[in-house]
Amino acid sequence: MTAIPLWVRRPTGERVGWLRTVDHKEIGVLYIGMGVAFFAIGGIEALLLRAQLATPEANLVDPETFNQAFTVHGVTMILLAVVPLLVGFANYLVPLMIGAPDVAFPRLNALSFWLSLVGGILVYFSFLAGGAPDTGWFSYAPLSERAFAPGTGVDYYVLGLAVNGAGTIIGAINLAVTILLMRCPGMAISRVPLFVWMTLVTSVLILGAYPALTAALVMLFVDRQLGGHFFDPVSGGQAVLWQHLFWFFGHPEVYIMVLPAMGMISEVIPVFSRKPIFGYGFIAGSSVAIAFLSFGVWAHHMFAVGLGDTENAIFSATSMLIAIPTGVKIFNWIATMIGGRLRMSTAMLFAVGFIAMFVIGGLSGVSLAVVPIDLAVTDSYYVVAHLHYVLFGGTMLGIFAGAYYWFPKMTGRLLSEGLGRWHFWTTFAGFNLTFLPQHWLGAEGMPRRVFTYATSTGWGPLNLLSTIGAGILAVAMVIFLVNLVRSLRSGEIAGDDPWDAFTLEWSTTSPPPPENFSSIPAVTGRRPLWDRKHPERRDVR
Amino acid sequence: MIAARPAVVLDRTLLGVAIFIASESVFFLAIVLAYVAYRDAGLVTAKANLDIGRTTIFSLALFASSATMALAARGRSRRWLAATMTLGAIFLIGQGSEYARLLSEGIGPGSALFGTTFFTLTGLHGLHVLGGLVALAALLTANVRRPRAVHAVAWESVGLYWHFVDVVWVVVFSVVYLGTLL
Numbered sequence: 001m002t003a004i005p006l007w008v009r010r011p012t013g014e015r016v017g018w019l020r021t022v023d024h025k026e027i028g029v030l031y032i033g034m035g036v037a038f039f040a041i042g043g044i045e046a047l048l049l050r051a052q053l054a055t056p057e058a059n060l061v062d063p064e065t066f067n068q069a070f071t072v073h074g075v076t077m078i079l080l081a082v083v084p085l086l087v088g089f090a091n092y093l094v095p096l097m098i099g100a101p102d103v104a105f106p107r108l109n110a111l112s113f114w115l116s117l118v119g120g121i122l123v124y125f126s127f128l129a130g131g132a133p134d135t136g137w138f139s140y141a142p143l144s145e146r147a148f149a150p151g152t153g154v155d156y157y158v159l160g161l162a163v164n165g166a167g168t169i170i171g172a173i174n175l176a177v178t179i180l181l182m183r184c185p186g187m188a189i190s191r192v193p194l195f196v197w198m199t200l201v202t203s204v205l206i207l208g209a210y211p212a213l214t215a216a217l218v219m220l221f222v223d224r225q226l227g228g229h230f231f232d233p234v235s236g237g238q239a240v241l242w243q244h245l246f247w248f249f250g251h252p253e254v255y256i257m258v259l260p261a262m263g264m265i266s267e268v269i270p271v272f273s274r275k276p277i278f279g280y281g282f283i284a285g286s287s288v289a290i291a292f293l294s295f296g297v298w299a300h301h302m303f304a305v306g307l308g309d310t311e312n313a314i315f316s317a318t319s320m321l322i323a324i325p326t327g328v329k330i331f332n333w334i335a336t337m338i339g340g341r342l343r344m345s346t347a348m349l350f351a352v353g354f355i356a357m358f359v360i361g362g363l364s365g366v367s368l369a370v371v372p373i374d375l376a377v378t379d380s381y382y383v384v385a386h387l388h389y390v391l392f393g394g395t396m397l398g399i400f401a402g403a404y405y406w407f408p409k410m411t412g413r414l415l416s417e418g419l420g421r422w423h424f425w426t427t428f429a430g431f432n433l434t435f436l437p438q439h440w441l442g443a444e445g446m447p448r449r450v451f452t453y454a455t456s457t458g459w460g461p462l463n464l465l466s467t468i469g470a471g472i473l474a475v476a477m478v479i480f481l482v483n484l485v486r487s488l489r490s491g492e493i494a495g496d497d498p499w500d501a502f503t504l505e506w507s508t509t510s511p512p513p514p515e516n517f518s519s520i521p522a523v524t525g526r527r528p529l530w531d532r533k534h535p536e537r538r539d540v541r
Numbered sequence: 542m543i544a545a546r547p548a549v550v551l552d553r554t555l556l557g558v559a560i561f562i563a564s565e566s567v568f569f570l571a572i573v574l575a576y577v578a579y580r581d582a583g584l585v586t587a588k589a590n591l592d593i594g595r596t597t598i599f600s601l602a603l604f605a606s607s608a609t610m611a612l613a614a615r616g617r618s619r620r621w622l623a624a625t626m627t628l629g630a631i632f633l634i635g636q637g638s639e640y641a642r643l644l645s646e647g648i649g650p651g652s653a654l655f656g657t658t659f660f661t662l663t664g665l666h667g668l669h670v671l672g673g674l675v676a677l678a679a680l681l682t683a684n685v686r687r688p689r690a691v692h693a694v695a696w697e698s699v700g701l702y703w704h705f706v707d708v709v710w711v712v713v714f715s716v717v718y719l720g721t722l723l
Contacts, residue, residue: 104553104557105553105554105557108557169561169564172564173557173560173561173564174557176560177553177556177557177560180556181551181553181556182553207560207563207564207567208564208567210564211564211565211567211568211571212567212568212571214568215567215568215571215572215575216571218572218661218665219572219575219661222650222657222660222661223657226649226650226651226657226660227649227650227651228650228651228656228657228661229651229653229654229657230575230579230657230658230661235653235654236579236582236653236654237579237654237657238578238579241575241578245571245575248571
């Protein structure tokens, strides 16, 4: 028998190191590490933006730097921080939650991660190659065409996003096949934890949305490198084609970023309310509804383009429609808490914070679906406020809830609850101070993506408030980092099941062995670990 | 023959390839839609310069390769696999000669909207054929070296991808070439 190279084999017991690992847990940690690193970088970029905007007519950075900073901030936070963080948690948790030894394709899993990381590095390499992309994270044509963006920044944007996207697509295939075919005996699809459900729906969204982005990137590449005319109005191309393709990806991307976070708090809230989730079927079903609808709302990003009243009305209607399945979940979470014995741990604080902040972001989203309102505030700070309430107030708070909840499983040690409380309240205060005033700034007409504003506009005080909030938010992130490092070294030992939880990942050791489980029990309900701990009060399904 | 199939239907590799193909379909759909959106602007150039006759012959080679692939997968036949690769290579040579002719006439990806959309769409398809040939070559090599180690699903998976590449060409050929007859 010919020798199989070592890197082909799955590690059995012994560590093979981070570069060669194909273990889903280690790859999950790599993804999370990538997400944390890029989150820090993107955060520093955000602080730079806020520092420049703190006072009117400031000259802290020049306009070119400002353009690069907001472009790279957006790309970083969305594609290199939030998505890897969520995919990392999914990688780590999905096999554990469904009682599988690993994902379906361990080696492809490693490929996914490395492609995602190399894509991110390519985007940042642009800084060394003569300047970062400066055309916004959505890189609208014809601004992104060679004639108006002659540097190499946009080329690195194209390459970086294409490579990163390939990694994300491969990862989605892997997770989808894992969930569909690798569930342990008794783990029917109607019994998997809701985080697994959200991961499955998210994978479908990735598989439908990312290829549209790749196609758009290929066309932009042809335009820039081969002299093509896809988005070049002078030669008969249509700049608006880019917007259609980009937002056909871009809006599902929003749900790609928020559904897994919803899955996280759907795990946290029941455990800390000591109740099963209220309306499991509705949470899972409404997510499928969101997935379908999310492919039919993209043009609400394009109301100001002038597509026509009929088109705008249709996309306005679908955008409002998608608020219904989203709103259903809010009631599910609240109903789960009602009558429960609430334990307000840090994880639970962040989960409840998610609900409150996401409701604000969701409602401002519905207001933006109203065409006349959108026309008034489009491309203003109102939109910036909205999207941060959804993506920071929603997704990031959800990720923090997940971090406090699952850190003990991943490391064997608990995060400090004391520092956790400081982390939560500074985050909550800093976040609202940063983004709440931006609603008013937007309503008063302050445009986004402009590097300064005149003193006479009167926007100075609210901007200063917003920048102070960003500073507090930065302090909050430092507290979290300190908590991570300290708890990793000397945190309280967690044990297998520190939260008295319900799902299978807590039935194995913390951290789990390479093969995950020594033996898989037959699953008979949605809360297999609860059933095992309380055989006399088993769930009926 | 059919009864023996279900064993591989739920195989994770085959499902993975099927899902990959689904996402590839979205990718090609976007590119095809862009071609259709710009069709009118390039129709005159397309009618004057595309060689439907020759391309039909080369297309038949690709279509036939799906049949040889099915035969190869059914009988795990190296000979049919080699035939599939030959037909795929013939198609690529045909596409290359079409490219050479168009480029010599001054029609390239940068010349006008027709060139941009034509070379992008057919080029991306050509790259996928090339990728398929690499997969076929890997399958053939594995079968020559260690035939017993090759799982049935490897045949099925490579075959599935090859059929997909073929089906994409049915669409591209219809839209790009037969579309000029309308």
